[in-house]
Amino acid sequence: MANTKMERANRVAVQATEAGFVARFYRTHRYLGCIESANSEWKPNEDANKAQAREDFRTFAIDHAGKIGVEFSDKQEAQAWDRKYQTYENEEQISEDASTLLMPTILQLAEKCKYDIEVESVSLIDVEPMDTDLSYIEDGHYATSGAWAWATLPMTISLTNGLEVEYAMLLKSGQICKPKLTIAGFEEMVKTEADLSDMELVDLKAQAKAEKEKSKKATKKTKKNVA
Secondary structure (H helix, E strand, O other), rough: OOOOOEEEEOOEEEEEEEEEEEEEEEEEEEEEEEEEEEEEEOOOOOOOOHHHHHHHHHHHHOOOOHHHEEEEEEEEEEEEOOOOOOOOOOHHHHHHHHHHHHHHHHHHHHHHHOOOOOOOOEEOOOOOOOOOOOOOOOEEEEEEOEEEEEEEEEEEEEEEHHHHEEEEEEEEEEEEEEOOOHHHHHHHHHHHHHHHOOOOOOOOOHHHHHHHHHHHHHHHHHHHHHH
């Protein structure tokens, strides 16, 4: 029998359906699979209310996740990052976690950037609902809980001398995705915005190259004079 590699999940979302419940497993924001109560041997306790039944099914789904090739672990180290909120009820919560996630990436990019810039702040501009074909999503929110599920998160990155660039983060399946911004993309954003603002940037790489060439010429001239 061939070995089946188990996918590790660190989040499970249980939603109520007309047929019962469905438990969807995720690796942060990547969907791995689901278990439906209607297609399982799980039966709700007759004395349980809807909230208790939901949690009972959550436990059942976690215990039987191996049947769909998933191994569940909610340990903190399994998380992609140390977010403060597990669900997002409002824009303030999204703003806090989105800024926390984006800032380290921007600081690293600014340090590597060829332009002489410094990061002052990052902030959320808006939460824009994302269109999906999912029946349990309404205007970017989970229909049952009302929490934010799918949205685009335009962010303002404030840099040196009032220069500001925008970068759109994403919220998928109720979780904020890690930024996928490269140094090349970041430098292009900075240069484009600087040009639009008629701001002259100091190119540190070009400056260093010019100084190196100047030093070489000076050394050659000195050697020539000595000879």
